Amino acid sequence: MLEIEIDGKKLTAPQGSTVMEAAHSIGTYIPHFCYHKKLSIAANCRMCLVEVEKAPKPLPACATPVTDGMKIHTHSDLAKKAQAGVMEFLLINHPLDCPICDQGGECQLQDIAVGYGNGASRYQEEKRAVPGKDMGPLVSAEEMSRCIHCTRCVRFTEEIGGFQEIGMAHRGEFSEILPFLGKTVNSEISGNVIDLCPVGALTSKPYRYSTRAWELSRRKSVSPHDGLGANLIVQVKHNEVMRVLPLENEEINECWLADRDRFSYQGLNSDARLKTPKIKFDGRWHDTDWETALAYVVKGLNGVSADHGKDAIGFLTSPHSTTEELYLAQKLARAFGINNIDYRSARSDFRADAAKQGAEWLGSSIVELAAAKSVLVIGSSLRSEQPLLASRIRQASKKGMALNIIHVADDELLMNVHAKLIASPLALVNAVAQVLKAVVAIKGGDSTLDLAQVDVSAQAQAIADSLCAGETARIVLGAVAQHHPAYSELLALTQEIARISGAGFGVLSEAANSVGAELVGAWAQGGMSAGEMIASPRKAYVLLNTEPEFDGYNSAASVAAMKQAATVIALTAYQSEGLLDYADVLLPIAPFSETAGSFINMEGRLQAFNGVTKPQGEARPAWKVLRVLGNMLSLDGFGFNSAEEVRSELLAKGDIAQRLNNSLSSIAANTAAKAGVVRVGEVPVYSTDAICRHAPALQATALAAAPVARIAADVFAAAGLAEGELALVKQGGATLRVPAHLDASLPAGVVRLAVARAETAMLGGMFDTIEIERG
Amino acid sequence: MLSAESLASIDREVAKYPADQKRSAVMAALRIALTERREQGQTPEARCLTPEVIEYVANYLEIAPVAAYEVATFYNMYDMKPVGKYKITVCTNLPCALSGGVSAAKYLSEKLGIAIGETTADGKYTLLEGECMGACGDAPVLLVNNHKMCSHMSPAAIDQKLAELE
Ligand code: SF4
Ligand code: FES
Ligand code: FES
Numbered sequence: 038m039l040e041i042e043i044d045g046k047k048l049t050a051p052q053g054s055t056v057m058e059a060a061h062s063i064g065t066y067i068p069h070f071c072y073h074k075k076l077s078i079a080a081n082c083r084m085c086l087v088e089v090e091k092a093p094k095p096l097p098a099c100a101t102p103v104t105d106g107m108k109i110h111t112h113s114d115l116a117k118k119a120q121a122g123v124m125e126f127l128l129i130n131h132p133l134d135c136p137i138c139d140q141g142g143e144c145q146l147q148d149i150a151v152g153y154g155n156g157a158s159r160y161q162e163e164k165r166a167v168p169g170k171d172m173g174p175l176v177s178a179e180e181m182s183r184c185i186h187c188t189r190c191v192r193f194t195e196e197i198g199g200f201q202e203i204g205m206a207h208r209g210e211f212s213e214i215l216p217f218l219g220k221t222v223n224s225e226i227s228g229n230v231i232d233l234c235p236v237g238a239l240t241s242k243p244y245r246y247s248t249r250a251w252e253l254s255r256r257k258s259v260s261p262h263d264g265l266g267a268n269l270i271v272q273v274k275h276n277e278v279m280r281v282l283p284l285e286n287e288e289i290n291e292c293w294l295a296d297r298d299r300f301s302y303q304g305l306n307s308d309a310r311l312k313t314p315k316i317k318f319d320g321r322w323h324d325t326d327w328e329t330a331l332a333y334v335v336k337g338l339n340g341v342s343a344d345h346g347k348d349a350i351g352f353l354t355s356p357h358s359t360t361e362e363l364y365l366a367q368k369l370a371r372a373f374g375i376n377n378i379d380y381r382s383a384r385s386d387f388r389a390d391a392a393k394q395g396a397e398w399l400g401s402s403i404v405e406l407a408a409a410k411s412v413l414v415i416g417s418s419l420r421s422e423q424p425l426l427a428s429r430i431r432q433a434s435k436k437g438m439a440l441n442i443i444h445v446a447d448d449e450l451l452m453n454v455h456a457k458l459i460a461s462p463l464a465l466v467n468a469v470a471q472v473l474k475a476v477v478a479i480k481g482g483d484s485t486l487d488l489a490q491v492d493v494s495a496q497a498q499a500i501a502d503s504l505c506a507g508e509t510a511r512i513v514l515g516a517v518a519q520h521h522p523a524y525s526e527l528l529a530l531t532q533e534i535a536r537i538s539g540a541g542f543g544v545l546s547e548a549a550n551s552v553g554a555e556l557v558g559a560w561a562q563g564g565m566s567a568g569e570m571i572a573s574p575r576k577a578y579v580l581l582n583t584e585p586e587f588d589g590y591n592s593a594a595s596v597a598a599m600k601q602a603a604t605v606i607a608l609t610a611y612q613s614e615g616l617l618d619y620a621d622v623l624l625p626i627a628p629f630s631e632t633a634g635s636f637i638n639m640e641g642r643l644q645a646f647n648g649v650t651k652p653q654g655e656a657r658p659a660w661k662v663l664r665v666l667g668n669m670l671s672l673d674g675f676g677f678n679s680a681e682e683v684r685s686e687l688l689a690k691g692d693i694a695q696r697l698n699n700s701l702s703s704i705a706a707n708t709a710a711k712a713g714v715v716r717v718g719e720v721p722v723y724s725t726d727a728i729c730r731h732a733p734a735l736q737a738t739a740l741a742a743a744p745v746a747r748i749a750a751d752v753f754a755a756a757g758l759a760e761g762e763l764a765l766v767k768q769g770g771a772t773l774r775v776p777a778h779l780d781a782s783l784p785a786g787v788v789r790l791a792v793a794r795a796e797t798a799m800l801g802g803m804f805d806t807i808e809i810e811r812g
Numbered sequence: 813m814l815s816a817e818s819l820a821s822i823d824r825e826v827a828k829y830p831a832d833q834k835r836s837a838v839m840a841a842l843r844i845a846l847t848e849r850r851e852q853g854q855t856p857e858a859r860c861l862t863p864e865v866i867e868y869v870a871n872y873l874e875i876a877p878v879a880a881y882e883v884a885t886f887y888n889m890y891d892m893k894p895v896g897k898y899k900i901t902v903c904t905n906l907p908c909a910l911s912g913g914v915s916a917a918k919y920l921s922e923k924l925g926i927a928i929g930e931t932t933a934d935g936k937y938t939l940l941e942g943e944c945m946g947a948c949g950d951a952p953v954l955l956v957n958n959h960k961m962c963s964h965m966s967p968a969a970i971d972q973k974l975a976e977l978e
Contacts, residue, residue, distance in 0.1 A: 201875075201878055202878065205882055217876070217878040
């Protein structure tokens with residue numbers, strides 16, 4: 038530790054830290070633009086000049102390491118004069134268009150100019166003008182004359198995003214910030230450059246010119262999308278969500294947001310929101326009031342249970358719903374005598390249910406995962422499933438984490454990968470078994486699983502070596518693994534690898550409240566799983582926040598099951614085409630932003646939030662709807678007055694941490710690899726839930742482009758396809774014509790074609806066999 | 813997009829740096845790409861660096877295209893605009909200007925019938941002004957195609973040089 042003095046205050050600072058960091062540690066503010074604690078030091082704005090005793094001239098605080106005995110003055114005449122001088126230079130070319138600038142009122146340049154600049158500029162000459170750039174549908178770069186060339190945006194894309202999508206071209210007075218010619222900025226976390234830009238050069242395209250920053254009220258919330266549980270500041274005006282910003286939480290989202298978290302709010306204000314209860318009779322939809330609609334639901338449920346028994350009813354819920362909603366949904370179902378309830382519509386393998394000993398979760402905190410020396414990620418398209426966690430892992434992989442991958446496609450992760458094993462879904466179990474066999478060979482001991490037929494590949498050996506060498510190793514299973522028809526076997530093998538190698542293991546919870554859904558028991562437990570409810574169709578379905586054509590493992594089968602049912606009761610925030618087609622009652626419920634509730638993130642952290650706006654139209658929080666339904670069905674224990682009361686009842690069942698457990702009490706796996714042509718059907722990054730599916734700016738991005746068939750070389754050649762031509766895809770009796778693209782990143786026998794899209798909704802299961810021919 | 817020889821020269825440059833530091837060779841790689849285009853190109857448009865060439869070089873070095881574009885636009889010697897077969901850059905900085913640099917530029921401009929910054933209609937010559945080339949003692953000085961330095965360029969020497977370039 039070094040002893041230094043800042044503005045007369047004595048303090049100690051660690052060797053290697055900068056004057057800026059030392060100043061921050063004691064709450065002393067030094068004006069700055071290019072410095073950002075999460076980015077590399079560029080020291081190119083010079084705003085942070087301070088006086089250091091014995092130094093001949095002012096030094097930039099962000100790039101000056103502290104030395105023992107250093108005496109720093111941030112407000113001396115020399116420092117102030119230097120800061121005012123830099124400010125004058127920065128403003129030479131900066132337009133004086135604050136009144137029409139979207140950043141006005143929350144602009145660092147504005148604030149620092151007031152605090153540290155002079156009243157007027159001596160510059161009388163012409164200012165330069167820089168043409169606007171097209172960075173895509175999320176980030177506006179219309180007014181690049183405002184740029185002060187701090188290069189934060191450039192460094193963000195390169196260092197945090199993993200690929201430099203923005204650069205500074207030309208030199209000196211001609212410098213311009215731009216994406217490569219003809220390209221847009223396509224990162225899944227691109228919106229952060231809006232927060233980073235200290236001026237109004239990069240602004241939010243969906244938000245710009247809609248309000249002024251000071252007109253907004255700021256409310257805390259939690260992202261409803263992936264399992265990370267990013268903390269949000271939701272900004273509201275006139276009961277409408279106007280934009281979403283990150284709420285810094287170093288242990289979860291740091292100071293970032295994924296674009297999905299940031300821009301999905303547009304879906305909350307979508308025209309497709311359901312605003313009144315609706316009932317279908319005489320083949321037509323009729324708006325109605327809550328009383329009539331709920332009476333209709335009660336009649337429907339009682340009718341089906343009287344005619345066909347309680348078992349003829351199935352509840353499909355969503356892991357994007359709040360803990361309170363999921364708790365009440367399962368409480369209502371079970372109190373009514375229905376045990377067919379599941380949140381896992383996207384899964385296909387439920388064989389491990391009987392051996393479950395607790396709620397599935399990450400198996401550690403997010404911070405612990407990122408700190409592990411060796412990590413194996415099985416079956417995850419990390420960047421689209423978990424954009425921010427992926428960025429955290431990217432940083433860790435730079436700092437020495439050995440990142441190992443077993444996956445069904447050789448995705449560009451933009452991070453350092455130590456070893457990877459790419460296998461078709463039909464060989465995925467075998468791939469994981471190879472690692473287990475290699476681990477057994479290294480560590481000794483015995484696996485209870487039969488590995489005799491497994492041949493260990495060099496990549497599997499490298500992965501096993503890495504897991505066994507790392508002093509802390511963790512294994513996580515992604516959404517592809519969780520949706521996979523052999524998930525129970527993947528989980529069993531992972532458990533064995535972990536047991537023998539000493540690694541920890543868990544799952545990358547795909548949704549904001551997967552862990553919550555697990556904990557409250559919103560999964561089969563004594564009844565049918567989501568898969569069984571579709572495979573043996575029920576007479577009636579209750580859908581909570583679920584659109585089976587998008588959320589189901591097999592969309593064709595899910596829709597068929599809905600269509601054959603005598604009644605489908607949907608609690609939904611949107612009137613989607615599918616629901617209008619097959620449902621009989623639509624009850625408008627509030628999305629996360631309009632209700633109190635909580636999500637439990639992948640690390641088992643319960644984060645409660647309040648509604649940030651009032652529900653739109655007649656929509657009501659789902660917990661209230663379920664409470665009233667419980668009462669109308671004369672069930673006991675539905676006397677709740679608030680979401681908090683629901684929460685305390687569900688939390689009274691035991692400490693969350695005690696109930697998290699990934700281990701199965703018995704395991705089995707068939708490790709033989711199979712051959713054949715199989716689909717890799719993943720949920721695209723902006724199709725994960727109804728809110729982002731209704732967010733127009735996200736849907737306009739390159740990541741949400743219309744699905745195409747990406748095809749492995751062997752399948753492509755066997756079908757005699759040509760690049761870009763239409764291929765005829767057949768699955769489960771349905772056919773579809775889509776453009777075919779040869780994809781070298783796919784293992785043999787694989788056709789990658791997204792699910793959760795209207796274009797592919799007629800097709801079957803995510804990882805089922807598929808046929809492809811010239812079309 | 814680039815010839816086997818050019819790629820081999822780029823490989824030699826890449827080999828000078830650690831394996832994970834390929835981007836260090838970006839300046840050399842762009843120079844090699846530009847030289848090939850100048851020698852092979854039949855029109856002014858085909859003699860300069862285009863976004864496609866820059867992207868190709870970037871992909872070859874496994875860096876982001878915009879990172880190579882930053883370098884290509886930073887340095888004057890990378891021709892980003894159509895350029896004649898012979899690019900003549902005359903130094904007009906102060907020391908040269910005091911010893912005939914400006915008149916050399918004027919003489920060339922009159923002789924070629926183009927203003928500074930222009931290319932002759934036949935696509936043969938481009939005339940540019942340059943900054944100090946570190947050879948002030950030999951003024952007037954000019955550069956032909958970035959690589960060939962010519963000193964003491966009196967009108968007679970210029971005539972002779974142009975004749976050589978015919
Ligand atoms: S656009 Fe904004 S963030 Fe990027 S360099 Fe300019 S001022 Fe900095
Ligand atoms: S903040 Fe230090 S130079 Fe920009
Ligand atoms: S000024 Fe012309 S070479 Fe130096």
